[in-house]
Amino acid sequence: MTSFPEAARIALGDSQLRHNLRNATTTIRDKRARVVAEVPDWDELREAGRAIKADVMRRLDEYLLQFEESVQAAGGQVHWARDGAEANAIVLDVARAHDVTEVVKVKSLTTDEIGLNEALAAGGVHAIETDFAELILQLDGDWPSHILVPAIHRNRSEIRDLFMRTIADGRELSDDPRELADTARLYLREKFLDAKVGVSGANFGIAETGTLVVVESEGNGRMCTTLPPVLVTVLGIEKLLPTFADLEVFLQLLPRSSTGERMNPYTSLWTGVTIGDGPQEFHVVLLDNGRTRVLSDQVGRQALHCIRCSACLNVCPVYRRTGGHAYGSVYPGPIGAILTPQLRGVANAKSLPYASSLCGACYEVCPVKIDIPSVLLHLRAQTEKDVAERIAMRSLARIFGNVRLYEWAQRLARAGEGPARRVPGPLASWTQTRDLKPFAKETFREWWSRERGA
Amino acid sequence: MNEARDEILARTRAAIREGTPPDPLARAYRTTGVVDDPGRVALLGERLLDYRARVEHTTATALRDLLDEIARGDRIGVPRGLPETWRPANSVEDDGLSTHELDALDGVITGCTVAIAETGTLVLAGGEMEGRRALTLVPDVHICVVRTDQIVETVPEAFAALLGREHRPLTFVSGPSATSDIELERVEGVHGPRTLIVVIVKEAS
Amino acid sequence: MRIGLFVTCLGDTLFPEAPKATVTVLERLGHDVVFPRDQTCCGQLHQNSGYLDEARALARRFTAIFGDFDAVVSPSSSCVGAVRELSPEIAPRVFELSEFLVGQLGVEDVGAYFPHRVTYHPTCHSLRVVRVGAAPRRLLLAVRGLELVELPEADECCGFGGTFAVKNPDTSTAMLADKCRSVLATGAEVVTAVDGSCLMQIGGGLSRQRTGVGTMHLAEILAS
Numbered sequence A: 001m002t003s004f005p006e007a008a009r010i011a012l013g014d015s016q017l018r019h020n021l022r023n024a025t026t027t028i029r030d031k032r033a034r035v036v037a038e039v040p041d042w043d044e045l046r047e048a049g050r051a052i053k054a055d056v057m058r059r060l061d062e063y064l065l066q067f068e069e070s071v072q073a074a075g076g077q078v079h080w081a082r083d084g085a086e087a088n089a090i091v092l093d094v095a096r097a098h099d100v101t102e103v104v105k106v107k108s109l110t111t112d113e114i115g116l117n118e119a120l121a122a123g124g125v126h127a128i129e130t131d132f133a134e135l136i137l138q139l140d141g142d143w144p145s146h147i148l149v150p151a152i153h154r155n156r157s158e159i160r161d162l163f164m165r166t167i168a169d170g171r172e173l174s175d176d177p178r179e180l181a182d183t184a185r186l187y188l189r190e191k192f193l194d195a196k197v198g199v200s201g202a203n204f205g206i207a208e209t210g211t212l213v214v215v216e217s218e219g220n221g222r223m224c225t226t227l228p229p230v231l232v233t234v235l236g237i238e239k240l241l242p243t244f245a246d247l248e249v250f251l252q253l254l255p256r257s258s259t260g261e262r263m264n265p266y267t268s269l270w271t272g273v274t275i276g277d278g279p280q281e282f283h284v285v286l287l288d289n290g291r292t293r294v295l296s297d298q299v300g301r302q303a304l305h306c307i308r309c310s311a312c313l314n315v316c317p318v319y320r321r322t323g324g325h326a327y328g329s330v331y332p333g334p335i336g337a338i339l340t341p342q343l344r345g346v347a348n349a350k351s352l353p354y355a356s357s358l359c360g361a362c363y364e365v366c367p368v369k370i371d372i373p374s375v376l377l378h379l380r381a382q383t384e385k386d387v388a389e390r391i392a393m394r395s396l397a398r399i400f401g402n403v404r405l406y407e408w409a410q411r412l413a414r415a416g417e418g419p420a421r422r423v424p425g426p427l428a429s430w431t432q433t434r435d436l437k438p439f440a441k442e443t444f445r446e447w448w449s450r451e452r453g454a
Numbered sequence B: 001m002n003e004a005r006d007e008i009l010a011r012t013r014a015a016i017r018e019g020t021p022p023d024p025l026a027r028a029y030r031t032t033g034v035v036d037d038p039g040r041v042a043l044l045g046e047r048l049l050d051y052r053a054r055v056e057h058t059t060a061t062a063l064r065d066l067l068d069e070i071a072r073g074d075r076i077g078v079p080r081g082l083p084e085t086w087r088p089a090n091s092v093e094d095d096g097l098s099t100h101e102l103d104a105l106d107g108v109i110t111g112c113t114v115a116i117a118e119t120g121t122l123v124l125a126g127g128e129m130e131g132r133r134a135l136t137l138v139p140d141v142h143i144c145v146v147r148t149d150q151i152v153e154t155v156p157e158a159f160a161a162l163l164g165r166e167h168r169p170l171t172f173v174s175g176p177s178a179t180s181d182i183e184l185e186r187v188e189g190v191h192g193p194r195t196l197i198v199v200i201v202k203e204a205s
Numbered sequence C: 001m002r003i004g005l006f007v008t009c010l011g012d013t014l015f016p017e018a019p020k021a022t023v024t025v026l027e028r029l030g031h032d033v034v035f036p037r038d039q040t041c042c043g044q045l046h047q048n049s050g051y052l053d054e055a056r057a058l059a060r061r062f063t064a065i066f067g068d069f070d071a072v073v074s075p076s077s078s079c080v081g082a083v084r085e086l087s088p089e090i091a092p093r094v095f096e097l098s099e100f101l102v103g104q105l106g107v108e109d110v111g112a113y114f115p116h117r118v119t120y121h122p123t124c125h126s127l128r129v130v131r132v133g134a135a136p137r138r139l140l141l142a143v144r145g146l147e148l149v150e151l152p153e154a155d156e157c158c159g160f161g162g163t164f165a166v167k168n169p170d171t172s173t174a175m176l177a178d179k180c181r182s183v184l185a186t187g188a189e190v191v192t193a194v195d196g197s198c199l200m201q202i203g204g205g206l207s208r209q210r211t212g213v214g215t216m217h218l219a220e221i222l223a224s
Ligand code: SF4
Pocket: A257, A305, A306, A307, A308, A309, A310, A311, A312, A313, A335, A362, A365, A366, A367, A368, A369, A370
């Protein structure tokens, strides 16, 4: 994949993108801060959220089996997929068994991660994205740049032009958001009413009861999980919660952290199959795809606690300037910087752990207290270093390890410094846009010796 | 498929074999409210208005008139268990209507199982007076009747009230459907009902 | 109380004004300060760049050198944060200067006089790792003659981040540009902070743009 610094350079040159991003992230961030501030027990909720997730990871095998049993008992079918290809094949099989060429789908990062839409298309099945933003991106062949507001990089006139080219049936549209939303409603309604198979992800799966939970705003999630007679849900194995009551914690943490609302418009919970209500055939696919690898790292494991609220993106000074595409994965921002290298292997995303100034804003807002800066440092230690850098850092460590060498190096550095204010070597890039302060005439220790002796 | 199952379970067990036992789980968050009855009712109304829902307050005796007034003779769907006194003149009972028939309705009237004041949330639990999920999803107007004794203050209290109903299809509704995908400007109504009318009925007691 | 002064490798080599000012302030308040000559780097540089073994070795060295002091004081929140994590045995006794003055000594007025318009940049590590809270602001408010002006979007990172500025120069520069714009909007003559590295970044940007706005470490203002 393109390294983060290269991809970021391109994104930084797009002033429209930077403007859209800045406005959008500032708005959500402020909303979040307001609704979080009104919760008197926010810290207690965060701690409970963290502890529940830590417990899930520690006993994941038990919870997986319990979940499987509960879903089956409620009339659902459970499938297991080691990787994306297996999961995609399972979904495609279900679609084929019902002879459909179209399925309606609700936005899900997990299905994006495994490229489900592409796999279905290759098998002759078109997955219609029904989230407003995902629809925009699908119509335009673009891909999401934000977990929660996938089309955060698109403005209203771009969307109007796109709709007129595609789904407006020749009608003239204004760029009024309401009219644009109505256009999407009209286009998708027929699809929903006639759909035979729905495909979704889920925010949570409850081990105790086998219940699945989808948290959303628009109602397309309800449509996809209620109207089609057949439903397939792809669930990352890390999404389990032990008990039904645990939801009382996460349904407080998630909406406030993600959209900055006290509660999102719709949350749907269903357990297996209910006679006379909703799909009469239900499949859930439990997906590994690198998650057990992440699980095996005791420090990095906490990345699996993520509930995809995207609060960390909105406060991240790097994400706010580069946008999501620079992260080269469906998981952008700070969480992407720790999750992607672990899911794919650090060697396959080695610039991501460095795509952070370690400012700590992400950790501060994370509703499940994922210590992203620590995990970044942990992953940096696992990246392969280039030879020149390794030699330089080793020698530096030796110099720091011996005060005589250190003092000698200080003298040498000062002697070597000319009048130039831009320096060569690894610091060259830094001094391209900043002036480096000239070295002090006297180090602190020289001053101390002169003033205080010894 | 069993092969995948066995392998995922084996990988999981290998991954968690070592390490510290899970931390004790502290549930130090609030599980009960502090606001009195009238305060709770007022809070629910306020929070629903924030979501741009329409909120009406009434009494059991005045309910029928109010519902008739809201329904204005439109074709309104109702679940089978909805009491006769809650059914406006032109109501249509859901005896397994097709999705297209549901789409042809002007609206729907239901009850709910519990309402959460702090978050402005109505919980539908598929009961006799709530109907199946499609009924409250496809029509464009949802009129939901809430009795004041169904209102709790906090989210954990709602979960306590849902005990025993975990296996039912549940829908948490907090305002009308909405999207903020266009430059973060909130637009009510994409796919779910574009209008949510909440009628809060004061208990006679 | 035996106070050990940790000047940091950067402070020792590049910006000795801050540790010198730290000595001045503490001595003015009647404390003796010891400078252990063997000190070099706390290990943060290596930790930040992904050389954990080297970082741990340097941290052990640090612990041995500073282990005997009642308090270790440093004019860098970033280094204090790293020490607290890498050298947990002495963590409770290591303090950033402003938190030491306000939190440990209970002093806000250190007798400084600085008749200038100043804005304060709360560095990320002082804000979120060391959590110095309002200490720097309270110290600044007690300085005679000083006019403190609010920095817009103060808690945004300046874009330094050690390795980050080197590995992601474009993003770092974009962050710096916004920070410089905020500083200029205040009309301040001087921007101050509790971390020399961030001041190096901000000062580097302000100087390149020939803005005429200076940078000074908080300790320097307190020593004036
Ligand atoms: S890491 Fe935390 S803040 Fe970021 S998306 Fe996940 S849960 Fe939200």
